[in-house]
């Protein structure tokens with residue numbers, strides 16, 4: 060079943076510091092939202108708050124007809140929201156196959172199906188199934204992290220700076236992989252410091268500055284002038 064993520068007036072505090080202030084947006088089924096903003100704007104905080112990793116100081120998070128506001132990370136995950144944190148989050152001492160199995164249900168039939176699906180989406184992982192994850196390239200590790208998340212058939216993936224530190228070719232690969240996930244019906248909340256590719260990928264865009272929404276609208280309306288105004292030279296590329 061398709062569900063809309065509905066975030067209303069979400070606020071997060073770290074002690075006295077307000078990291079997120081009354082942020083609201085929606086992600087309709089099968090669509091992608093790019094969350095942009097300079098360093099420290101609150102992008103990762105937003106991801107952590109949605110997935111239940113940091114407590115909310117105010118606001119609500121609904122997914123379809125479910126209220127996720129107070130749920131634990133495990134329950135948010137079970138509701139279909141999967142968070143890919145900044146950094147790769149794979150187990151370097153385990154093989155590709157072992158990493159993928161960790162993302163899976165115990166049911167044997169579904170397990171085989173899930174692996175088939177992962178290797179169809181990411182053939183390179185199939186070729187490297189016996190290789191230790193720690194010896195994969197950065198891009199391949201990101202792919203593994205995404206493949207593992209997709210094994211549990213999420214409805215929405217929160218991808219936090221997946222392209223961080225990767226060469227442009229590998230960034231292409233990551234966006235291609237996210238695109239495949241989307242074609243399979245998964246919604247995406249994409250956090251990026253660099254705007255260009257994220258906007259090409261997304262339907263909607265939300266720009267954060269110091270924890271507040273400074274602009275939101277259709278991704279194709281976020282022109283260069285606007286990006287320079289909110290993100291500055293360094294991040295508008």
Ligand SMILES: Nc1ncnc2c1ncn2[C@@H]1O[C@H](COP(=O)(O)OP(=O)(O)OP(=O)(O)O)[C@@H](O)[C@H]1O
Nearest residue numbers: 073076078096097098099100101102103104105252
């Ligand atoms: N655990 C924490 N305790 C205290 N302050 C924190 C904590 N995590 C983040 N912050 C602060 O909250 C603000 C938002 O941080 P956040 O990591 O969400 O920004 P970001 O937009 O993801 O930045 P970047 O692009 O640099 O990753 C920053 O000022 C940061 O220093």
